[in-house]
Amino acid sequence: MNVDLMRKIDHHLGIPLTFVSTYLLKVAHWITRKKATTPKNILFVELSEMGSTIIADPAMKRAQKRFNANLFFVIFSKNKPSLDLLNTIPQENIFTLCEDNLFTLMRDAVRYLFWCRRNKIDTAIDLELFSRVSALLTGFSGANNRVGYHNFHGEGLYRGEMLTHKVTYNPHIHIAKNFIALIHALEAKTEEVPYSKVLITDHDIQLDQVSFNQEEKVFVYDKIQACFPAFNKEQHQLILMNPNASDLLPQRRWPKENFIALMQAVLARYENAIILITGAPNEQEEAEALRLQVGHERCVNFAGQLKLLEMPILYTVSRLMVTNDSGPGHFSSITPLKTFVLFGPETPKLYGSLGNSTPLFAGLACSPCVSAANHRKTPCTEPVCMDAITVDQVIKQIEIELKDPT
Numbered sequence: 315m316n317v318d319l320m321r322k323i324d325h326h327l328g329i330p331l332t333f334v335s336t337y338l339l340k341v342a343h344w345i346t347r348k349k350a351t352t353p354k355n356i357l358f359v360e361l362s363e364m365g366s367t368i369i370a371d372p373a374m375k376r377a378q379k380r381f382n383a384n385l386f387f388v389i390f391s392k393n394k395p396s397l398d399l400l401n402t403i404p405q406e407n408i409f410t411l412c413e414d415n416l417f418t419l420m421r422d423a424v425r426y427l428f429w430c431r432r433n434k435i436d437t438a439i440d441l442e443l444f445s446r447v448s449a450l451l452t453g454f455s456g457a458n459n460r461v462g463y464h465n466f467h468g469e470g471l472y473r474g475e476m477l478t479h480k481v482t483y484n485p486h487i488h489i490a491k492n493f494i495a496l497i498h499a500l501e502a503k504t505e506e507v508p509y510s511k512v513l514i515t516d517h518d519i520q521l522d523q524v525s526f527n528q529e530e531k532v533f534v535y536d537k538i539q540a541c542f543p544a545f546n547k548e549q550h551q552l553i554l555m556n557p558n559a560s561d562l563l564p565q566r567r568w569p570k571e572n573f574i575a576l577m578q579a580v581l582a583r584y585e586n587a588i589i590l591i592t593g594a595p596n597e598q599e600e601a602e603a604l605r606l607q608v609g610h611e612r613c614v615n616f617a618g619q620l621k622l623l624e625m626p627i628l629y630t631v632s633r634l635m636v637t638n639d640s641g642p643g644h645f646s647s648i649t650p651l652k653t654f655v656l657f658g659p660e661t662p663k664l665y666g667s668l669g670n671s672t673p674l675f676a677g678l679a680c681s682p683c684v685s686a687a688n689h690r691k692t693p694c695t696e697p698v699c700m701d702a703i704t705v706d707q708v709i710k711q712i713e714i715e716l717k718d719p720t
Contacts, residue, residue: 315413315414315415315416315419316561317561317562318691320362320413321689321691323416323447324445324446324447324689325446327446328445328446328447328449328450328473329446329472329473331446331450332446332449332450332453332472332473332474332476333472333474335450335453335454335474335476336453336474336475336476339453339454339476348458349458350458350459350478351436351437351458351459352381353377353381353383353436353437353459353500354381354383354384354434354436354437355383355384355386355433355434355435355436355437356377356378356381356383356384356385356386356435356436356437356438356439357386357387357388357430357433357435357437357438357439357455357457358370358374358385358386358387358388358403358439358441359387359388359438359439359440359441359442359448359451359452359455360387360388360389360441360442360448361388361389361390361393361411361413361442361445361447361448362390362393362442362445362562363393363562364393364395364396364560364641364644364645365396365640365641365643365644365645365665366441366489366644367387367389367393367396367397367399368396368399368400368521368644368645368647368648368668369489369490369493369644369665369668370441370490370493371400371402371521371522372490372493372494372518372519372520372521373439373441373490373493373494373496373497374402374403375402375522376494376497376518377439377497377500378402380497380500380501381500383437384407385402385403385404385407386403386407386408386409386433386435387403387407387408387409388408388409388410388411388426388451389408389409389410389411390410390411390412390413391410391411391412391413392413394408394410395621395622395623396622396641396645398622398623399524399622399623399626399645399648400521400522400524400648407433409425409426409429410422411423411426423450423451426451427454427456430454430455430456430457431456435455435456435457436457436458436459437457437458437459437460437461437500438451438452438455438457438459438460438461439452439461439462439496439497439500440452440460440461440462440463440477440496441493441496442462443463443483443686444463444465444471444473444483444686444689445473445689446473446474448462449462449473449474449476450476452476452477453474453476458478459478459479459500460476460477460478460479461477461478461479461481461496461499461500461509462477462479462480462481462496463480463481463482463483463492463686464477464480464481464482464508465483466480466482466508470687471686471687479496479499479500479502479509480507480508480509481495481496481499481508481509481510482495482508482509483686485664485685485686486663487514487664488519488663488664488665488666489664489665490519490668491514491518491519494514494518494519495509495510495512495514496510498510498512498514519668520668521647521648521668521669522648523648523649523650524626524630524648524649525630526626526627526630530627531627531630531631533624533627534620534624534627534628534631535547535631537616537619537620538552538588538590538614538616541590541614541615541616541619542588542611542612542614544611545588547631549586550586550587550588551584551586551587551588551632551633551716552588552590552628552631552632552633553580553584553587553588553589553590553632553633553634553635553636553712554589554590554592554628554629554632554634554635554636554637554642554651555573555576555577555589555590555591555592555635555636555637556591556592556593556635556636556637556638556640556642556643557570557573557591557593557600557601557604557638558593558594558597558600558638558640559638559639559640560640560641562690563659563660563684563690563692565658565659565692565694565697565700566638566639566640566656566657566658566659566660566697566700567638567697567700568638568656568700568703569700569701570604572701572703572704572705572708573604573636574604574607574608575705576636576705576708576709577589577591577604577608577610577613578608578609578610579705579709580709580712581608581610581612581613583713584716587612587633588612588614589608589610589612589613589614590614590616590628590632591604591605591613591614591615591616591617592616592617592625592628592635592642593616593617593618594617594618595617595618596618597617597618598615598617598618600617601615601616601617602615602617622645625642625645625646626645626646626648626649629645629646629649629651630649630650630651632651633652633715633716634651634652634653634654634712634715634716635651635652635653635654636653636654636656636708636712637653637654637655637656638655638656639655639656639657639658639660639662639665643655643667643671644667644668644669646667646669646671647667647668647669647670647671648669649669650670651669651670652670652671652672652715653667653669653670653671653672654671654672654673654674654708654711654712655667655671655672655673655674656674656700656703656708657673657674657675657682658675658676658681658682658697658699658700658702658703659681659682659683659684659692659694659697659699660682660684660690661675661681661682662675664682672711674703674707674708674711675703676699676702676703678698678699678702680694680698680699681699683699
């Protein structure tokens with residue numbers, strides 16, 4: 315299913331379903347007399363964003379440490395590889411939903427109900443902002459503790475009242491801190507309205523870093539050399555360009571002509587630079603078109619050459635990356651790689667990378683134009699906010715980084 319169809323289903327079916335489900339669950343809990351319990355088997359519900367699984371990792375690690383709990387996760391099948399990067403959730407504890415069409419989604423939702431009960435899920439944490447599908451998955455998980463964001467006196471964004479721990483979503487702090495607030499709700503000794511009345515610091519959202527042995531690095535070097543035989547890891551520095559962004563918000567894409575001009579400028583100024591255009595296997599054709607337009611032998615189409623799990627190895631051996639606000643900006647945050655992330659419809663204050671990253675954001679009066687309030691759907695068809703980030707601005711940032719001998 316495409317993104318717009320999923321939004322329509324979430325709205326037109328989700329609202330009446332969450333309304334009915336609210337009262338079904340109230341009756342069921344009145345009959346069974348369910349009460350809050352100490353979390354032992356914690357399920358995280360996050361369906362649609364690959365980058366969010368990385369941002370949520372500090373919250374998952376905190377839950378695991380505070381409660382010595384088993385962690386579980388439910389996610390759309392196409393986004394599941396992002397969970398494997400940090401390996402916080404055991405493979406056998408991940409449930410995937412196939413979102414190809416409404417039938418497969420409903421089929422897997424039924425399977426999910428049995429899976430939750432088989433794994434004795436006692437706590438469900440909804441990481442989605444105001445999705446009705448995730449609210450239903452949380453509500454019918456069978457968990458005694460159900461944690462998520464509630465709109466309280468805000469207008470719209472109705473998704474029933476199926477939570478036992480209602481947390482205020484704060485649009486003025488980073489989303490990683492919002493995720494941590496969900497865990498604090500579970501830790502609270504007494505009931506709060508709303509949860510969570512605590513200070514969350516930058517230290518609380520630090521990501522664990524990954525490391526790789528020489529054999530793993532040689533594997534990536536060989537892949538690069540297969541695409542560019544003249545590559546010498548002692549002489550060349552690798553500069554990554556990620557010109558793509560997910561279909562969830564295509565307005566996040568910096569103009570292709572800007573990427574072309576940037577790559578041409580970098581190659582002209584730095585004779586030891588090799589540019590790798592990265593992307594998924596289905597983005598190879600687009601990457602090849604960009605390579606041809608750049609017209610330089612040291613510009614390499616590297617899209618699809620590595621699996622997602624292998625990308626952090628590439629990030630570890632590279633000098634820097636320029637990327638749209640998309641998954642790679644978050645995937646690289648578990649490595650030391652310097653990244654420059656281009657923001658427009660979204661704000662780095664809320665969704666900035668947690669790694670060694672510098673955001674580039676024009677800050678126009680209309681930007682950011684997506685939020686929880688509009689389910690991250692913007693009416694804009696001409697993202698001037700991305701055009702407003704000039705090639706010269708990006709080059710200046712790259713020059714500052716490349717002047718540093720480290």
